[in-house]
Amino acid sequence: MSKIFRALSNKNRLQLFLNLLEESRLDLAKGRVHDCFLANIISNLRIGAPSISHHLRELEAVGLIETTKEGKQLVCTIVPEVMKEVEFFFKSKAS
Amino acid sequence: MSKIFRALSNKNRLQLFLNLLEESRLDLAKGRVHDCFLANIISNLRIGAPSISHHLRELEAVGLIETTKEGKQLVCTIVPEVMKEVEFFFKSKAS
DNA sequence: CATACACTTCGACATTTGTCGAAGTAATGA
DNA sequence: TCATTACTTCGACAAATGTCGAAGTGTATG
Numbered sequence: 001m002s003k004i005f006r007a008l009s010n011k012n013r014l015q016l017f018l019n020l021l022e023e024s025r026l027d028l029a030k031g032r033v034h035d036c037f038l039a040n041i042i043s044n045l046r047i048g049a050p051s052i053s054h055h056l057r058e059l060e061a062v063g064l065i066e067t068t069k070e071g072k073q074l075v076c077t078i079v080p081e082v083m084k085e086v087e088f089f090f091k092s093k094a095s
Numbered sequence: 096m097s098k099i100f101r102a103l104s105n106k107n108r109l110q111l112f113l114n115l116l117e118e119s120r121l122d123l124a125k126g127r128v129h130d131c132f133l134a135n136i137i138s139n140l141r142i143g144a145p146s147i148s149h150h151l152r153e154l155e156a157v158g159l160i161e162t163t164k165e166g167k168q169l170v171c172t173i174v175p176e177v178m179k180e181v182e183f184f185f186k187s188k189a190s
Numbered sequence: 191c192a193t194a195c196a197c198t199t200c201g202a203c204a205t206t207t208g209t210c211g212a213a214g215t216a217a218t219g220a
Numbered sequence: 221t222c223a224t225t226a227c228t229t230c231g232a233c234a235a236a237t238g239t240c241g242a243a244g245t246g247t248a249t250g
Contacts, residue, residue, distance in 0.1 A: 009101035
């Protein structure tokens with residue numbers, strides 16, 4: 001659990017994750033899976049491509065997202081189960 | 096929010112927080128406020144007193160706990176509002 | 191094939207973090 | 221008042237982290 005918190009403990013990485021969440025919601029509305037064009041994310045955050053790539057791998061490592069390649073692009077999908085896990089963690093602790 | 100995650104991102108600090116949570120529950124059952132004898136916590140965790148002291152201040156800095164002095168001892172109290180905040184954060188995001 | 195695109199990997203680097211031992215402080219007890 | 225207890229503060233230091241530029245990889249496109 002501390003690893004999940006660690007993954008979200010960095011400002012840029014949390015923002016990145018929230019962006020993905022937001023976009024995945026939009027994509028859901030469009031009836032298709034989310035694809036996360038790094039270029040878009042880069043314009044929001046003030047960090048370079050290598051950092052984004054690094055952060056994505058960290059989010060993936062703790063199971064918050066999954067990624068696959070689709071041609072040149074990276075496809076990121078949120079893993080809701082892990083979020084639920086954290087939600088329940090706090091629900092159970094904040095009796 | 097990333098600061099709260101950061102506070103819980105360290106294994107020892109998270110364990111410390113969970114210990115406090117657990118003890119505060121026991122103390123509640125006893126009808127009194129929790130007091131967190133560092134010596135007890137030290138025996139559970141594998142770190143020294145200065146580190147505990149440091150971690151407690153970090154937890155306090157992000158509002159997860161509050162501390163006061165009672166004689167020689169430190170009294171720690173959990174702040175449930177902050178935990179609720181995190182719970183709702185995940186509830187709202189994990190649509 | 192040559193070029194451009196969309197990332198990724200590598201190495202380097204400054205910054206932050208976690209831990210400790212030693213010394214300090216404030217309260218309690220003999 | 222002197223010693224003990226229960227932390228806290230202060231460096232110091234190794235380890236982890238976040239960022240970047242440069243170079244690399246694999247995919248599309250002219």
